[in-house]
Amino acid sequence: xxxxxxxxxxxxxxxxxxxxxxxxxxxxxxxxxxxxxxxxxxxxxxxxxxxxxxxxxxxxxxxxxxxxxxxxxxxxxxxxxxxxxxxxxxxxxxxxxxxxxxxxxxxxxxxxxxxxxxxxxxxxxxxxxxxxxxxxxxxxxxxxxxxxxxxxxxxxxxxxxxxxxxxxxxxxxxxxxxxxxxxxxxxxxxxxxxxxxxxxxxxxxxxxxxxxxxxxxxxxxxxxxxxxxxxxxxxxxxxxxxxxxxxxxxxxxx
Ligand SMILES: [Zn+2]
Numbered sequence: 001x002x003x004x005x006x007x008x009x010x011x012x013x014x015x016x017x018x019x020x021x022x023x024x025x026x027x028x029x030x031x032x033x034x035x036x037x038x039x040x041x042x043x044x045x046x047x048x049x050x051x052x053x054x055x056x057x058x059x060x061x062x063x064x065x066x067x068x069x070x071x072x073x074x075x076x077x078x079x080x081x082x083x084x085x086x087x088x089x090x091x092x093x094x095x096x097x098x099x100x101x102x103x104x105x106x107x108x109x110x111x112x113x114x115x116x117x118x119x120x121x122x123x124x125x126x127x128x129x130x131x132x133x134x135x136x137x138x139x140x141x142x143x144x145x146x147x148x149x150x151x152x153x154x155x156x157x158x159x160x161x162x163x164x165x166x167x168x169x170x171x172x173x174x175x176x177x178x179x180x181x182x183x184x185x186x187x188x189x190x191x192x193x194x195x196x197x198x199x200x201x202x203x204x205x206x207x208x209x210x211x212x213x214x215x216x217x218x219x220x221x222x223x224x225x226x227x228x229x230x231x232x233x234x235x236x237x238x239x240x241x242x243x244x245x246x247x248x249x250x251x252x253x254x
Contacts, residue, residue: 009091010084014054016108017083021076024115027124043068054080083111086235093239098147102138103238106188109134110231113181117227123177128184132157135187152190160186160194178226185234193241201226201233 023033025041038047045067051057058077065072086107094100109131117123135157142148161183168174186194205226212218 013087114231156186
């Protein structure tokens with residue numbers, strides 16, 4: 001039963017990953033994510049269901065469009081696979097639980113928002129507002145089923161958005177999109193995991209930013225989007241944040 005459930009969650013992740021590819025590609029072009037049906041971006045031929053099987057179609061077609069033989073980016077099957085794996089690991093960690101659904105929703109939002117930011121250095125309010133609304137809905141669900149009190153999550157949102165807002169106002173660095181992402185993550189994570197997420201994102205951004213400049217991939221003048229670091233940090237917080245907090249506390253009171 002466990003195995004069937006695991007496979008089910010993984011396959012759901014693959015299918016959702018395929019949909020996130022569409023979202024990532026179309027939102028940054030200002031297109032609808034539901035219409036028109038999937039088509040080759042090179043020859044415009046409409047893709048049949050058998051061209052759209054996550055990962056498998058890419059393998060069978062050897063990474064080329066069936067019609068025009070244009071190369072399909074390896075990123076599409078990669079996003080599908082990563083989504084499947086992340087969904088599975090969330091299920092593995094949280095089991096059959098409302099938390100699993102909540103974190104699957106959060107990770108889904110982060111994949112789309114992070115990838116769009118990576119591509120365009122822009123954060124689209126349509127995506128972050130959707131995320132904030134979802135975060136509030138999960139707070140209300142937690143209240144209804146008495147599994148969560150709302151305050152830590154409201155504080156999480158205010159803390160996440162607030163800290164970035166203060167940094168923007170003082171230094172002028174970072175963007176309001178980053179504040180929106182941190183606000184939405186805070187609503188999902190609660191204030192403790194939000195602190196972990198913020199610290200990890202600064203750490204990751206610092207290390208990778210310095211590495212990119214040292215390796216001359218980016219120059220000091222280049223704008224490096226911070227959203228992907230926040231999304232990565234939030235994902236780490238979902239999986240390991242509580243362990244990190246427990247470890248830190250055990251170090252203090254030892
Ligand atoms: Zn084509």
